[in-house]
Amino acid sequence: MRYRLLTAALGATAALTISGPSQATDLEVTHWWTSGGEAAAVAEFAKAFDATGHKWIDGAIAGSGGTARPIMISRITGGDPMGATQFNHGRQAEELVEAGLMRDLTDIAEANNWKEVVHPASLLDSCTLDGKIYCVPVNIHSQQWLWLSHKAFEDAGVPVPTNWDEFVAAAPKLEEAGKIPLAMGQQPWQTSLAFQVLVVALAGQDAYNKIYGDKDAEVAASPELAKVFEAADQARSMAAKSNVQDWNQATNMVITGQAGGQIMGDWAQGEFQVAGQVAGEDYSCLPGLGVNEVIQTGGDAFYFPVLADEEKSAAQADLAALMLSPEVQVAFNLKKGSLPVRGDVDLDAANDCMKKGLDILAKGNIIQSPDQLMSADSLTRVNDLFVEFFNNTSITAEDAQKRFVDIVASAD
């Protein structure tokens, strides 16, 4: 307690000298960005926030949903909420908002003109419930990438594929050369990620939106989806010999040329960079598997629990506005390796793959993440199904699709 009072006092004196926009106070912020680059990105937020005279009290906890949720809910129901918290936006926080536990940010959004600047607009939509805005989207991460090793294809004597079908066609050659065509970590989330990517890349945006958004069981039973399941079946056999657990071990197989490619989110780029590889020379990235060039506008968002303390509430408002300011957006996203949520900022420092992403974003070829469209509960069932399918060759593509249709029909 003494420590808290002390920091509060320090914060107060700091405010007197800097004369911030409102009364200075400390605000505890919970988030799960703990690895090197992520921490550096958070530091940008904190730096900017501290510069306003407030004090950022950092509550970093690694491990996203499974760890963050019990903490948030305990703190809020225990009557001692944090000042702000990272959360997956979209459907997952709906209930907290409905229960009146989250602060309505609409006035701040209007004052700062978020409706105009946030691009794509769908990001703000998923923060909106009944016309009111409850969260601040801060970045865009996309999962729809196929990372390919140039070395592996050279060794196998085939050109580097430019889309999924070529990749599948090259698989036998890769195997002959002793390579694993598709690297895949065994952790279930990686297999379900791959499936989501296959759906949107091969069946297209419309089918994706109908299935995840409208829960249209007919589309789920359509021949387009049958193709997706066939592709998943192919992916299953291409990855049969992949025997690592972590995603970065799988990425490492691509880096060293032991594997042809990997389906993984844009964070995989960090591994290539650390290994000193250059995009376009040592590795290629194909957004949307090179078929439907779309990226998902999932990402991270911050929520602000309702606080009784007025000073802290004022600090919340300052923080919310600051997170979307152009300077902070650029500084944060460059460190994070993600794309900014404002269309009006420049990212000169971005590399090849990031630029591809920005292009797609500018063209508007974007989809919402499954998190934003489907409840976490239904999504888990979809994921479970695919994970089971991917690891059990006795389930045929047709069987899996049948079960998929059932889940979609009862999903919410």
Next chain:
Amino acid sequence: MEEARRPNQLFRNLNAKFAAIPMVLTALVVFVGGTIWTIVYSFTDSRLLPRENFVGLAQYERLWSSSKWLISIQNLFIYGVCLLIFSLVIGFILAALLDQKIRFENTFRTIFLYPFALSFIVTGLVWQWILNPQFGIEGVVRSWGWTSFSFDPLYNADIVIYGILIAAVWQSTGLIMCLMLAGLRGIDEDIWKAARVDGIPMWKTYLFIVIPMMRPVFITTLVIIASGIVRVYDLVVAQTGGGPGIASEVPAKYVYDAMFLSQNLGQGFAGSTMMLLSVLIVLIPWAYLEFGGKKRG
């Protein structure tokens, strides 16, 4: 003891009753209260937050139609039986060996116990590496020339639970050994003297005299192992995350995932109610045997 207590029972037991207040409060408020709370909400459709919207048995129907849950139970059964046998046998043998007045007892004990102190997340990772066919044991043995050697439990859905078992035995037997050792140290030395005088061989003394005398310690051990088995979660998450596929799922993970990942509290509570119910099925007959008949303190 019984006789000594009888004359003025109320007065004498006052201290004991006073000493038992924390236990009574914990038992009633936390465990009974919490369990009832859990059971009540397992009949609701609570998602992220508990809410009183009752849906009857819907959560249970879904639970028992989920192949993930069924596999979880099957895994728990295999894992439980094996771990129980292995850790009891190994733990007791190690304790008996350490109890032979050997040198470096403290060192050996610390070696066996150290795994118990290490976080699951990283030990899971290390076991993952050791059991990895490429750069773990299989790879090393093959590089020695035995190229057909195969040992990849974590990557084979049929035997993955045994791969987890290897790490679980590694992690938990140290504690069991300590418990057994403490039990052995509590045995009256006259027993050994008498056995020696009668010329009873060592193994017989252990099997027919010492072990029956250690019954209370064995029960403690049994409960510790069993509760660890029922609640096993971290180890699986750290080693396989439930994979390959859903081959190494366990009930506690199902419950935890339902509660905090799929945001379906009701489903999680239904799962945990089933778990607690099966614990009760074992526990009540045991308690009846232990306390029901004429007992000795």
Next chain:
Amino acid sequence: MAELTLNYAQGDAATRADALAGPAGPKPRRALSRRNIFIYGTLIVVSMYYLLPLYVMIVTSLKGMPEIRMGNIFSPPVEITFEPWVKAWAQACTGLNCEGLSRGFWNSVRITVPSVVLSIAIASINGYALANWRFKGADIFFTILIFGAFIPYQVMLYPIVILLREMGLYGGLYGLILVHSIFGMPILTLLFRNYFTSLPEELFKAARVDGAGFWGIYFKIMLPMSLPIFVVAIILQVTGIWNDFLFGVVYTRPDYYPMTVQLNNIVNSVQGVKEYNVNMAATLLTGLVPLVVYFVSGKLFVRGIAAGAVKG
């Protein structure tokens, strides 16, 4: 098996010394040495199984990342570096705070010491009351308590939040200490109760005849005789509470976060670059405190009755 008893120990040690000094002796002595080979041989072989992962961790923690990427986990480091250790202890960033594990160390001590003392004190007295001073209804509560040992912690998270809030303890250190004491209670009580039950009844009776009361017997007889079980209890609690992460983050604020929060943050980040060497070093560093406790308290693993509480 004579040497299992302390009374014989000294004489036996002398015999064993003779056996070692002399040449091939008569049958019993040869049996003794063969026995020793068996005992030490078994212990050493088993030790290897226990030490293998530890070896991998230590070796990995001393390598640089490029060397780890090459993938031979058993090979010793070509170039030994202590950087991962320094980084884990003092530099690893968790969010904004780049102070490594050192940041939460004192919080962990502040949480662990009172929790261990309180939980063991409650449980040992409780177990003693249950074993030697049984009263009506005790069995029912005890059975409920054992049942409590099987409840997955996570299921109890929210009810406990409500409980702590109503008691006004939520968010502080005392609440967390209380939670640790509650969850330690089932196993510890069982541990002590069953141990006290297995002690010879005559001791208790003799003390009663001498006029000792509830507390007198506890402190003068039961406590000194049960050192080994206290060690087991300490081992259990120190390990459990020191390594606890979930309760620490759920029931307190960042000011009180234990060291395991930093450990988790270093080790558990899913989508960042994974620094295996720092992970290993951090894990080993966190495990050092329980290790020291194991080693030091191990001296108390004496034979309770021979420790001389009551003679005759």
